[in-house]
Structures are given as structure tokens and as C-alpha cells.
Amino acid sequence: MRKPAEMFDRDREWSALDRFVTDEQPGATLGVVSGRRRQGKTFLLDAICRAADGFYFGATEATDAVSLRRMSAALTEYAKPATAYHFADWSEVADALLSLGRERPVPVVIDEFPYLAKANPELPSILQQAFGPLREQRTQSRTRLLLCGSALSFMGRLLSGTAPLRGRAGLELVVPTLDHRQAARFWGVDDDPRLALQVHAVVGGTPAYRREFARGDAPAGPDDFDDWVIRTVLNPETPLFREARYLLAEEPDLRDTALYLSVLGAVAEGNATRGGIAGHLGRKAVDIAHPINVLEDAGLLRRDADAFREKRSTYQIAEPLIAFHHAIMRPVWDQLERPGAAERVWQASRRRFTSNVLGPHFEQVCREWALHHADPELFGGLPARVGHGTVTDQAARRSYEVDLAVVGIPDGATRPPLLAIGEAKWNDTMGLGHLERLGRVREAITRAGRYDTGGTRLVLCGGAGFNEALLERARKDREVVLVSPADLYGG
Structure with missing residues (x-):
């Protein structure tokens, strides 16, 4: 399906939803979409319903009875049955939603699902029963039901541990904030x-x-x-x-x-x-x-x-x-x-x-860049994780704050490789003093023995740039990596 021209980015999310809702395999399937508020989840799901002629229902904070009446009216308007729906409970709603997919794959979206579950805590269990593996209403349907919510704590529990819907979902999509x-x-x-x-x-x-x-x-x-x-x-x-x-x-x-x-x-x-x-x-x-x-x-x-x-x-x-x-x-x-x-x-x-x-x-953007955007060759390997922390130098009896710590994949070694350590300064022009400090930090890490520092590179992230002496050193020394704001943005 063609993504709406007015939708910025979200290519990954659109492709995932496209594959899910157009799946021709028999049997109704369940998906969960979550993400913090204001990220465009509603726009995304409404667009997918419009593109595939699906059913979209946006829940509101209301009593269970009011929500059932709203669902009855919305589904009547969409399906246009011979007689209007008047659902007595959510089991009837679930079967009506499954019946929408008798002839073709149909996306069905229940947005802000936590509102409905708050009014009726049994709703996840009702859906679990409706999506039973051998239940005829499910096996003969191709409804693609998508539950969406912005309450991350609730949505995170929906498919976890012993939750009723654990193992029932065929899609778990998180819509993140845009990166930098x-x-x-x-x-x-x-x-x-x-x-x-x-x-x-x-x-x-x-x-x-x-x-x-x-x-x-x-x-x-x-x-x-x-x-x-x-x-x-x-x-x-x-x-x-x-x-x-x-x-x-x-x-x-x-x-x-x-x-x-x-x-x-x-x-x-x-x-x-x-x-x-x-x-x-x-x-x-x-x-x-x-x-x-x-x-x-x-x-x-x-x-x-x-x-x-x-x-x-x-x-x-x-x-x-x-x-x-x-x-x-x-x-x-x-x-x-x-x-x-x-x-x-x-x-x-x-x-x-x-x-x-x-x-x-x-500092945080520099860490995210190192993990998700930087060429692995810049650090001599693919990062397994990127963090920060405090290094204690027992010999000098002092501690150092490290803004950037790029840890590689152990690959069978007894100690994980420390690919790089770095310092990030937004408003300071960085020079050889910053580089020498990182060198002392690397020596302290080596003495501690937790990481393999044989190939650890020294990274200086400078928001205000670097002096000529540091630039000259970086041109000659491959282990020195200078990162500017332009580098963070792919320049």
C-alpha cells in the first residue's frame, strides 16, 4: 500500500503494518502498537485503515456501557448490517470484529485500548478466548486486529509474563520518537x-x-x-x-x-x-x-x-x-x-x-550516534553497547567521568573489547589537553583489567570545534577520532 505523501518518515513502521494487514494467510491475527503520546500513532493507523478499507475505533475515557454503545454505533456505520448492532458485552464485539475478515484481510484498529481495559479489566482475557488457536471464528477469519495505546506501562504488560494475551500477538510494533x-x-x-x-x-x-x-x-x-x-x-x-x-x-x-x-x-x-x-x-x-x-x-x-x-x-x-x-x-x-x-x-x-x-x-546524542549511526570501522568494530560511567584511578586516587564508552562484542574472549572512550564538550574548543586526559583514563581502565584496551581509540566530540594542534595530531594518529556536530548529522 502507498504511504500517504504527508506522512514524514515512518517507512519502517508503515512497511511492518503493510505486511501485517495484507497477509493473505487464513486465521485472524493480533498485533500491538505502542509508543509515547504525540508520535503520530493515530495518524499512522488511521492511514493504514483508509488504505485497506479497514475499521478504526478510537476509545475514550468512559464507562464500559458507554464504550459498548460507541462501538456498536461505529461498527454499524462501517459494516452496515441488516439490523444495527447492540452489543451486550465485549465477547459479542470480538466475534463481530472477527466476522469482518471472512472474505479478505481487514485491518481493525482499537486505538487507546488502555481506556477500554481500565473500564473492563477482563477485556484482555476476552480477546484471549476470542483468538483461541482452534476456535472456528478465528480460523475462518482474516481480521488483522491492532490494539494501540500510549500508556507505555500498560502496553508493556499486555504481552509479558503471564498476561492473557501472551503468545497471541503476531506483531509488536513500537513507534519511537524521531532520532536527532x-x-x-x-x-x-x-x-x-x-x-x-x-x-x-x-x-x-x-x-x-x-x-x-x-x-x-x-x-x-x-x-x-x-x-x-x-x-x-x-x-x-x-x-x-x-x-x-x-x-x-x-x-x-x-x-x-x-x-x-x-x-x-x-x-x-x-x-x-x-x-x-x-x-x-x-x-x-x-x-x-x-x-x-x-x-x-x-x-x-x-x-x-x-x-x-x-x-x-x-x-x-x-x-x-x-x-x-x-x-x-x-x-x-x-x-x-x-x-x-x-x-x-x-x-x-x-x-x-x-x-x-x-x-x-x-553527550547523549553522541552516544546514540556511536551506537546507531557511526561507521563501525571508525571504532575498529561493531559496538555491542554504548554507555558512560566513572573510572576510578587507584594509583592517582582520583576519578574520571567518561562521556562515551563503546564496548565491542566479546566473541569468545574472556574480556570484552573496549573499542573507544570519549569526551564530549558542547561549548569548549577541544585541544591536546583533552586528549591527554583520555589517555590517562585509558591507562586506568587497563590497570583495572575489566576490558581489553589493546585497540581502544580516543574520541573527542566537540560542539565548538578543535584547535589546530589537535587537528594535526588526529591527521597523524589513527587512534584519535574527532567528531563534530556535522559528523553527528551525517555531514
Whole structure:
């Protein structure tokens, strides 16, 4: 099926759905589509239904009886039976949906499925029975049922462990946010890598933030970035202004909003460990285990294992807009709500944005680039994982923070190869001093003996470039790798 011309990217997702809904094999099949809000899931699924003449139903927060009436009316309008449907329960709905695929493969989408399951917790079990392997209604149907939801914690449990639908799904598709390269093209700033990184540090890769929330407003160039921030995300008249708060409110498992906001605020302040977060909140570490786990499940918090210290992890906010909100907006929220205060607040917060938001974001983009985009030959092998961590030099009695640690595939060796270590600086022109520091870090890692450092390369990611001495050294030394913003964007 032809993807709609107005749909940006999503080629992988469209192809997966195309294969699923046009499968001619007999027997109804079940698919699960999930992803954070505002990623275009509804647009994607509605388009696939339109292309294949399928049935789309968007659930709402309602009682079970109201949802059954809505489904009855929607399916009556679509199928046009001799008499209108008046479903008494969801078992009848399931059989009616299966009957749609008697003659041909038919996509059937139930969007925001968690709303229905919240009103009727038995619904997953009802679908499990309807999709029984030997049940005649299933074997004689080619309905391609797609359950979609934005509540990541709920959708993640739908097919896991002992869940009723475990083993029933033939498709499990996650619609991700756009990565930094896709987002740059989407916002029309891919010709300026530094500007693209700044925009991505504010709004990330969520498509709706440009099309609906900012009404297509994008920075016209680097000189327009400050004005763009003031007129969009810091403007109380735009939906972007309160979006970070709404993202929390829309997650069904986040009941104590104040506690979850405080956890995110602690991380935004630089408290990256569980103990650091607990100390910032004045609580014991065991007391914040649940909110941290819930925020992880919701896709709002990301846990990164320390590449050099076993059983030690750090946390980062996974959604750039939330990180921006907590670092820049939340401390001065009362001021920002007053008309005309945005420019004054932004001028006072610009330095904080660079150090607390843009710097850490640049490091994360460098790690994602190393894992997903960089030529493996650059590091001398294919990365198995890319992380960061703290290296302790026992001899010198000091510790080093490593922004980039590229670990290779062990391939039978007793120790995994450490392909590269790196440092990322957004606003500093990098020189030989940075390279010498990395050399000392590599020596400390070698003494620790956890990794094979025989081929470890030294990577310097410089947002503001490199001095001539470092450039000359990199031209002569193959183990020195320099990465600019243009490299991150494929330039």
C-alpha cells in the first residue's frame, strides 16, 4: 500500500503494518502498537485503515456501557448490517470484529485500548478466548486486529509474563520518537547541525510539537533560536508551554504527581543516582524505588548502567521537553505565567540551558550516534553497547567521568573489547589537553583489567570545534577520532 505523501518518515513502521494487514494467510491475527503520546500513532493507523478499507475505533475515557454503545454505533456505520448492532458485552464485539475478515484481510484498529481495559479489566482475557488457536471464528477469519495505546506501562504488560494475551500477538510494533537526524529534517534545520542540536535539546523528536503545538513555527536560523524559544515553549499562549506537565498527568500509573515531578526535578538538578535522588527529596532510597520504576516504564526516565562500575546506574530524563521544563521553566513558573516575562526569563536562563540541558543532551546524542549511526570501522568494530560511567584511578586516587564508552562484542574472549572512550564538550574548543586526559583514563581502565584496551581509540566530540594542534595530531594518529556536530548529522 502507498504511504500517504504527508506522512514524514515512518517507512519502517508503515512497511511492518503493510505486511501485517495484507497477509493473505487464513486465521485472524493480533498485533500491538505502542509508543509515547504525540508520535503520530493515530495518524499512522488511521492511514493504514483508509488504505485497506479497514475499521478504526478510537476509545475514550468512559464507562464500559458507554464504550459498548460507541462501538456498536461505529461498527454499524462501517459494516452496515441488516439490523444495527447492540452489543451486550465485549465477547459479542470480538466475534463481530472477527466476522469482518471472512472474505479478505481487514485491518481493525482499537486505538487507546488502555481506556477500554481500565473500564473492563477482563477485556484482555476476552480477546484471549476470542483468538483461541482452534476456535472456528478465528480460523475462518482474516481480521488483522491492532490494539494501540500510549500508556507505555500498560502496553508493556499486555504481552509479558503471564498476561492473557501472551503468545497471541503476531506483531509488536513500537513507534519511537524521531532520532536527532530525522528530527533535524522534520524541523527543517538539517543544514545547520549546531542549531539542530539546540532545537532537539528543547523539543526532542516528537512530530506533534512542530505541526500542532508550534503551528509549524521553526527557527529561521541560528540568530532566531532565542526568539523561537521565547515565542513557542516559553509562551503561555502555546500548548508547548504546559505540555511537560500534561505528559505526566496523562500517564494512568502516575497517581502522586507531586512526587513524580520531584523525582524528575531532582534528576534535572544533576542528581543522577538513586541515592542522590533520594537525598535531594529527603527520603530513603527504598522509598523512591517505585516512582523511579514507574517513570522508567512510562518512558520518561532512562536508566543507564555504569560502563565501569558493576551494579551502579545513573538516571537521565528521557524526554527533552521535560528536561527543559524542569531545568528552565519550573523554578520560575510563576514568573513565566505573567505576560511578557518570557524574554527576561530566557536571558537569565541561557547559561543554565547550556550547562544543564544542552551539554548533557549533546553527550547523549553522541552516544546514540556511536551506537546507531557511526561507521563501525571508525571504532575498529561493531559496538555491542554504548554507555558512560566513572573510572576510578587507584594509583592517582582520583576519578574520571567518561562521556562515551563503546564496548565491542566479546566473541569468545574472556574480556570484552573496549573499542573507544570519549569526551564530549558542547561549548569548549577541544585541544591536546583533552586528549591527554583520555589517555590517562585509558591507562586506568587497563590497570583495572575489566576490558581489553589493546585497540581502544580516543574520541573527542566537540560542539565548538578543535584547535589546530589537535587537528594535526588526529591527521597523524589513527587512534584519535574527532567528531563534530556535522559528523553527528551525517555531514
